[in-house]
Structure formats: structure tokens, C-alpha cells
Amino acid sequence: MRILGIESSCDETGIAIYDSNSGLLAHHIFSQKTHEEYGGVVPELASRDHVRKVLPMIQGVLKEAQLTPKDIDGIAYTAGPGLAGALMVGAVLAQSLRFAWQIPAIGVHHMEGHLLAPMLEANAPVFPFVALLVSGGHSQLIRVTALGEYEILGESLDDAAGEAFDKTAKLLGLPYPGGPHLAKLACQGNPERFRFPRPLLERGLDFSFSGLKTAVANTIKQYGHDEQARADIAASFEQAVIDTLLVKTLRALETTGLEQIVIAGGVGANLKLRESLSQLGKKQGFKVFYPRPIFCTDNGAMIAYAGCQRLLAGEVDDFRINVRARWPLSELQAPIANHEIK
DSSP: OOEEEOOSSSSSEEEEEETTTTTEEEEEEEETTTTTTGGGHHHHHHHHHHHHHHHHHHHHHHTTTOOOOOGGGGEEEEEEOOOHHHHHHHHHHHHHHHHHTOOOOOEEHHHHHHHHHGGGGOOOOOEEEEEESSSOEEEEEEEEEEEEEEEEEESSSOOOOHHHHHHHHHHTTTTTTHHHHHHHHHHHHHHSOOOOOTTTTSSSSSSHHHHHHHHHHHHHHHHTTSSHHHHHHHHHHHHHHHHHHHHHHHHHHHHTOOOOHHHHHHHHGHHHHHHHHHHHHHHHTOOOOOOOOOTSSHHHHHHHHHHHHHHHHHHHSSSOOOOOOOGGGGGGOOOOOOOOOO
16 A cells, blocks of 8 residues: 655645555655744744645655556545644645545544654564653653554653753754754763753653753853853753653653663654663663654654554545644544554
8 A cells, every 4th residue: 555645734844655565665854944033933834835845745756756646545644733724734635635536545643653653664663662752742651552552651741852952942042943953062062060950850750841941041041151151051951851761761661561662753863862762771671763863853754654554454534624733642542453564
């Protein structure tokens, strides 16, 4: 089954074609630059950019994969969560193509796409596993038993990890999106110069990063005029987040008795987090799986893959346009039919 995937939940337009037998055939990502001058995503501008880019990108992936619309067996699109207007662009186009091409379509949960992104790799995990989902909007530890069988073990009580990265970067005067710029600045700093708090470190599986952000803001006011101090603040902040994620992840593995951890979401592209978790895995005896960094950010490949699994299991949407700006992952259900992941 060949699936066209459309991702348009925020400020990346992602288009891909996934084949259940041959794997990923083509994928294109366009990251919008329009929002840099505003220091954050402007929803209306995001929607307009999706409108401009999505059709040419679909033509591009079809050409790269040497396919025509007649070779596509289904369409998967991001139905939520995300910006309502941006989601509507992908959903309306998907349903229009579905009608024109006379093939099934299915709306995909954005976070399920992230959870399953490591399945795109040659070295993929097998169910069950624990997923550490860290992005601009989510910080969650999830027990993944099978497709659609997800148990939230812990989540952020305030700012998500990626949100804390972006807000701290903004306080440091770094460009948007701030996370990658902060990580780059941190490479020049001393992570031990400032001892920032690790909230909720000693208990449970929930996260809290607002107190850390406040401590960083106060330190920037005092030392932010010095370039080396700014690098040291960035490194110390990054280390505090990573320490928190490592402790909670290890606790989740011990709680569940599982020995596989999947890292997903935009913060999953952070090299220091990957290195630290891999080292901990070797020491503690658990396996770590990541998608390629390009598949940590929002992308069409993960949507095509997740949609393919749902369609193979017999699920299909009707023609109604139904997107959800908010959509808890816990509301997803496993397919009724037994399905072997492909």
C-alpha cells in the first residue's frame, strides 16, 4: 500500500510517500521562515504558507518517487493537535484529493506520528516500549504497547521541554526557533558554572520546567551582558533539562519493567540528549531508539507511516472535514482488527 502523507499542523509543511513493502519512497519538508521576525508562529501566516506550498510539494514527491496519482492507494493527513487553520489546509486538500482520486483517506494524530517515527529506521524498536516524547508542546513519558495502545506515565505540569528551550533562547536574545540556536550556544559554555533547579526530580514521572525557566531568567538579568556567561547559562540550562529527562526516563523503565526507550519530538534531535541517553543505556542495559533528526521535527513521513498502519488495519474516514486543535493522545484507540505493523 502506497500512502501520501500530508503534515500541516504548525509551521512546517511536510509531504511524503510511504510504501508498506518498500518503505519511504520520497519526502519533502518546508520550514517557514516568515515567523522569525515575530519571535513565534503567527497562525494566519502559517496557513497561508501551507496553501502556497502543499500542492507543488505533492507534485515534487510524486516526481521524485516516479509515481502518478494512480499509484497512490491512500492519503493520510494530520487531523490534530495543532493550529486549526493550518490543519484545515491539509485536511481540505486531503479530502479533495481523496474524492478526485477515489481512494481512502485518514486523519492522523500528530503525536502518534512522532511516536511511530522510529519505525521508519532500519533499526526499529518492537512493541512494547517506553516513549519519551519531547517537543515544543509536549513532554510526556508513554508506555506504547501496540498501535493505538498508549498509556501516559508522566507529563509536563507547565511548560514543555521544547517550550522551555524556546523561551530561554528568547531571553538570551537568540533567533526563532530558539532551541537549535540555544544548543549551538551551549556547545561553547560550561554546564557546571550555574546550578539550576531540576524540579520534581525526586518524585514521580511528571515534569515541571517553569521554575527552571524563572531561575534562568534571573541569572540572565545578572550575567547576561557577558558573552561567555551567556554561553555558560545556555549550557547549564541544557544540562538541567537533560538531567531531568534522564532521571525520569530511567524511572519509567524501572516502573514498567521495559528495556526499550524511544525518543521522539523536536527536542529528540538534541545531540547532547541523544549522547547522554545512549551512554546511560549502555550503563543500565536498556536500548535506545531515535528517528533521524529530520524526522524529529514535524514531517510528512511520520504521518504517511502512521496513516498506512491505520489504513492497513481497516480504518478509514468519511468525507467530513474534522480537525482538532486539542486532541489528547489518551483518546486514541487501537484498531479493531489485529494488525501487524509494517
